Amino acid sequence: MAKRKTFDTRRQAGFTAIAAFCFVMLYLPIVLMAIFSFNGGLALTRWEGFSLVWYVTAWHNEVVQAATIRSVVIAAVATVVSTLVAVLAALAMGRGKSFRGRSAMFALINQPLMVPEIVTAVSLLVVFAWVKTTIGYSGLGYLILAHSAFCIPFAFMPVRARLQGMDQTLEQAAADLYASAWQVFRRVTFPLLWPGVLAGAMLAFVTSLDDVVITEFVKSAGQDTLPTYMLGQMRRNLTPETNAIATVLLVFSVVLVVAFFFVSREKHAKAQL
Amino acid sequence: MIEVDRIHVRFGEGPGAFIALNDVSVTINESEFFTLLGPSGCGKTTLLRSIAGFIHPSGGAIRLAGQNILSLPPFKRPVNTVFQNYALFPHMTVAENVGFGLEMLGRPRAEIAATVEEMLALVKMTAMASRRPSELSGGQQQRVALARALAPKPKVLLLDESLSALDLKLRKEMQIELKRLQSETGITFIFVTHDQEEALTMSDRIAVMSAGTIRQIGTPREIYDHPRERFVADFIGDTNFVQANLSADGTVELPGGARIRAGLQEDAAVAARPVTLVIRPEQTVLEQVPEKAPLSGVLENVVYCGTDTHYHLMLADGARFVVRRQNNPARPVTFEKGQRLGIGFEPQAVQVLEG
Numbered sequence: 001m002a003k004r005k006t007f008d009t010r011r012q013a014g015f016t017a018i019a020a021f022c023f024v025m026l027y028l029p030i031v032l033m034a035i036f037s038f039n040g041g042l043a044l045t046r047w048e049g050f051s052l053v054w055y056v057t058a059w060h061n062e063v064v065q066a067a068t069i070r071s072v073v074i075a076a077v078a079t080v081v082s083t084l085v086a087v088l089a090a091l092a093m094g095r096g097k098s099f100r101g102r103s104a105m106f107a108l109i110n111q112p113l114m115v116p117e118i119v120t121a122v123s124l125l126v127v128f129a130w131v132k133t134t135i136g137y138s139g140l141g142y143l144i145l146a147h148s149a150f151c152i153p154f155a156f157m158p159v160r161a162r163l164q165g166m167d168q169t170l171e172q173a174a175a176d177l178y179a180s181a182w183q184v185f186r187r188v189t190f191p192l193l194w195p196g197v198l199a200g201a202m203l204a205f206v207t208s209l210d211d212v213v214i215t216e217f218v219k220s221a222g223q224d225t226l227p228t229y230m231l232g233q234m235r236r237n238l239t240p241e242t243n244a245i246a247t248v249l250l251v252f253s254v255v256l257v258v259a260f261f262f263v264s265r266e267k268h269a270k271a272q273l
Numbered sequence: 274m275i276e277v278d279r280i281h282v283r284f285g286e287g288p289g290a291f292i293a294l295n296d297v298s299v300t301i302n303e304s305e306f307f308t309l310l311g312p313s314g315c316g317k318t319t320l321l322r323s324i325a326g327f328i329h330p331s332g333g334a335i336r337l338a339g340q341n342i343l344s345l346p347p348f349k350r351p352v353n354t355v356f357q358n359y360a361l362f363p364h365m366t367v368a369e370n371v372g373f374g375l376e377m378l379g380r381p382r383a384e385i386a387a388t389v390e391e392m393l394a395l396v397k398m399t400a401m402a403s404r405r406p407s408e409l410s411g412g413q414q415q416r417v418a419l420a421r422a423l424a425p426k427p428k429v430l431l432l433d434e435s436l437s438a439l440d441l442k443l444r445k446e447m448q449i450e451l452k453r454l455q456s457e458t459g460i461t462f463i464f465v466t467h468d469q470e471e472a473l474t475m476s477d478r479i480a481v482m483s484a485g486t487i488r489q490i491g492t493p494r495e496i497y498d499h500p501r502e503r504f505v506a507d508f509i510g511d512t513n514f515v516q517a518n519l520s521a522d523g524t525v526e527l528p529g530g531a532r533i534r535a536g537l538q539e540d541a542a543v544a545a546r547p548v549t550l551v552i553r554p555e556q557t558v559l560e561q562v563p564e565k566a567p568l569s570g571v572l573e574n575v576v577y578c579g580t581d582t583h584y585h586l587m588l589a590d591g592a593r594f595v596v597r598r599q600n601n602p603a604r605p606v607t608f609e610k611g612q613r614l615g616i617g618f619e620p621q622a623v624q625v626l627e628g
Contacts, residue, residue, distance in 0.1 A: 172327055172347070176354045191364045
C-alpha cells in the first residue's frame with residue numbers, strides 16, 4: 001500500500017481556484033486604481049491615454065501639500081510618542097516584578113484594537129469639544145494626542161512579542177558580568193529589542209498616516225490630513241488626482257515595508273551567521 | 274573561602290509553598306573543584322543561583338572571604354556564572370562577549386584587549402575572536418562562555434549543568450579541559466550536575482543533594498566507597514542492596530545463612546538489628562561452586578555491555594543481585610542461565626547501612 005500523505009490543503013479540490021480568486025479580489029482594485037492614476041482624461045473608469053498630468057496637478061495643489069505635511073507631522077510625533085510608551089509598557093509587563101492587575105493592564109493597552117473606532121472617535125470628539133471651549137486652544141495638538149493614543153497597541157504588539165521571545169538568561173548573564181540595571185538595558189536588552197521597536201514604530205506610523213475615522217471627528221476646520229482630504233474630494237469631484245495620491249501612498253508604504261524587511265533580514269543574518 | 278550558612282529558599286506562599294533549600298550549610302575551600310550533585314529538583318541549581326544572586330533566600334547567609342554577600346545584587350558579587358545554555362550575547366562577537374565583564378568593570382581598553390586575548394588562548398579560541406556566537410558549534414560556544422566568565426578573574430566560578438548540552442565525546446573532552454582550566458587558574462569552581470560520572474571524574478569534593486538538603490559531602494572516593502545512606506549509594510554508580518541481619522557479636526547473617534564480618538560505620542552501635550548491605554557490582558566475582566562463596570543466586574540474565582558483562586542473579590530471599598565482570602576474550606567464561614552460582618567478594622567491599 002502506498003504511504004498515506006499527511007493532510008495538505010494544497011491537494012484539496014478547488015484550492016487553486018479559491019487562492020486565485022482571493023488574490024484577484026485583493027489586488028485587482030489596487031492595480032486598477034494605480035493604472036487609472038495615469039489616465040489622461042477626467043474619467044475614473046474610461047481610459048483616455050497615458051499621462052502624468054494628475055501627479056503634476058497633485059504635486060502643485062497647495063491643499064494637498066498642506067495636508068501631506070500635516071499627515072507626516074502628526075504621524076511622526078504620534079510614532080515617537082506611542083513607540084516610547086509601548087517600549088516602556090512592554091518592559092514593565094515583561095521584565096518588571098509581577099504586579100496586581102497585570103493582565104488587566106495588558107487588556108487596557110490593547111483596548112483601542114477592540115473598541116470600534118467610531119466609538120473612540122465620537123468620545124474623543126465630545127471630550128475635545130469640551131476642552132476646546134474651556135481652554136481655547138484648537139491646534140494640531142488634539143490630532144497628535146488622539147493618534148499617539150490609538151497607535152500605542154500597534155507599537156506595543158511587536159515590541160512585546162520580541163521581548164517575550166528573548167532569552168532572559170542573557171540579561172542575567174550581563175548582570176552576572178557586573179552590568180548595572182541600566183547597562184543591562186543599554187547593552188543587551190535594547191539592542192536585541194531593536195527590530196521589534198522598529199517594526200512597532202513602522203506599524204504606528206502607517207496606522208496614523210492611514211487614519212480617517214478618528215481624524216475626521218477630531219480635526220478642526222482647515223486641519224485636513226491626506227486621507228480626510230481624499231474623502232472630501234469624493235464628496236465634491238472625484239478625479240484621477242485622488243488615484244495619483246493613493247498610488248503615491250501605496251508606493252511609500254511598500255517601500256517602507258521592503259526597507260524594513262531588508263534591515264531586519266540583515267540583522268537576523270548577522271545574528272544567525 | 275565560601276561559606277553557605279543555613280540557607281533557606283522557598284517558592285510560593287502558604288501550604289502550597291515548595292521548600293527548595295532546607296537550611297543547607299556547606300563550606301567550600303579556596304581553589305577547590307566542588308560539585309553539587311543530585312537529581313533534578315534536589316535544589317542544586319537553586320543553591321548555585323543563590324550564590325550568583327539570582328535567587329533571594331529567605332534565611333541564612335552566604336559568606337565569601339568572611340563577608341556576607343547575600344544583600345549584594347548579582348553585578349556586585351565577585352562570582353561569575355557559566356550558564357546551562359551558555360547565554361552568549363548574540364549581537365556581539367566572541368571577543369566582545371569575553372571582554373564584556375571587564376568593560377562593565379571599567380577597565381582600560383588595552384587591559385581588556387590583553388585579557389581577552391589571554392582568555393581566548395586559554396580556551397583555544399583565538400582564531401574565532403571576530404565570529405558571532407551563532408557561527409560557533411556547541412563545544413565552541415561552551416569555551417567562549419567559559420572564557421567570558423573567567424575573564425574578570427572571579428573569586429568563584431559557578432557552572433550550571435554546563436556540559437549537559439554537549440554530546441558524549443565532546444563532554445568527556447570538556448571534562449578534562451575544565452579540570453585543566455581550574456588547576457591553571459586556581460579559581461574555585463562550583464559545578465552543578467546530575468551526572469554522577471561527571472561529578473566523580475572532575476571533583477575534589479562532591480555534595481550529594483536530595484529534596485533540598487545535602488545528604489553527604491566527601492571526596493569522590495569517599496562518596497563512592499562509603500556512602501552513608503541508601504539514597505547516596507543508589508544515586509552514585511550501580512549498587513546491590515542486600516537485606517541482612519546484624520548480630521550482637523558484630524557479624525552479619527546473609528540471605529542463605531552465611532555469616533560474614535563487615536565494617537560498621539564508626540558511630541553505629543553494635544546491637545542485633547536488620548541492616549542493608551551495599552555491594553558494588555564490579556567488586557564481586559562469580560564462583561562455579563556456590564558453597565565456596567558467602568552469597569549465592571540463580572543466574573537469570575546475562576547482558577553484554579562491550580567492556581564488561583552484567584550477570585543478573587536472584588538471591589535466596591528473592592532479591593536481585595548484579596555481578597559485573599570485565600570482558601577478556603583471552604579468558605572466556607560460560608555460565609548457564611538457571612545455574613546456581615556463588616557470589617564472592619572481599620569484606621571491605623561491603624558497606625553496612627541502617628534499616
